[in-house]
């Protein structure tokens with residue numbers, strides 16, 4: 077008989093998106109505390125899309141959040157100016173970071189002087205990661221304390237899309253895509269070697285728009301959808317924060333949230 081791996085995904089489902097906000101903030105806070113207690117800093121990568129607004133619970137936590145210890149990177153970013161409507165940075169600033177006392181230098185946005193050359197853009201972002209991680213840790217790949225991800229209705233996560241050659245990237249920390257099936261077409265993204273070395277990855281997915289893709293990801297991982305391939309090396313752990321509208325067709329066992 078085969079046993080689930082010790083770090084099998086943990087699935088939390090909440091009655092509504094609003095009821096997920098506070099437990100998600102508490103989860104981030106716990107990850108922050110463990111990381112700062114151990115290493116004096118908290119490294120986080122964050123997605124765009126519907127995720128940033130689910131992080132508003134952090135705004136209410138006041139002094140408990142040690143913003144000066146956070147180092148924030150983007151799990152993926154669109155190759156657009158930072159004030160563009162499609163920018164994940166703009167969205168995260170609007171929904172979260174402009175409301176809290178985080179030092180601007182701790183938020184690592186893309187270098188928009190390279191927008192016309194995606195190879196340069198992704199190389200520059202990889203160097204930004206190297207500066208944060210390689211000098212402090214000695215691992216081959218950066219070990220984020222937490223990566224917060226969304227999923228698309230096609231099962232993509234970061235800017236890793238079904239069937240795309242980037243799914244096979246084994247070496248680079250940051251890669252680029254010029255043919256994203258979801259607009260805008262030009263983006264950069266963290267790669268699996270980075271995502272799969274994180275200490276914790278938390279997916280956040282809400283709403284009926286995710287109802288058919290969640291069972292495909294969680295119940296049929298053999299399909300190899302991009303989100304199913306997120307499997308951090310032990311002791312890294314994947315968590316899912318979803319609402320009942322998104323998870324109603326999922327057979328994968330739900331865990332009672334005791335965060």
Ligand SMILES: O=C1O[C@H](COP(=O)(O)O)[C@@H](O)[C@H](O)[C@H]1O
Nearest residue numbers: 123124125126127226227228234
């Ligand atoms: O294009 C993107 O899509 C995904 C999912 O977005 P959502 O709006 O369906 O939550 C997002 O996680 C990613 O960062 C973004 O670039």
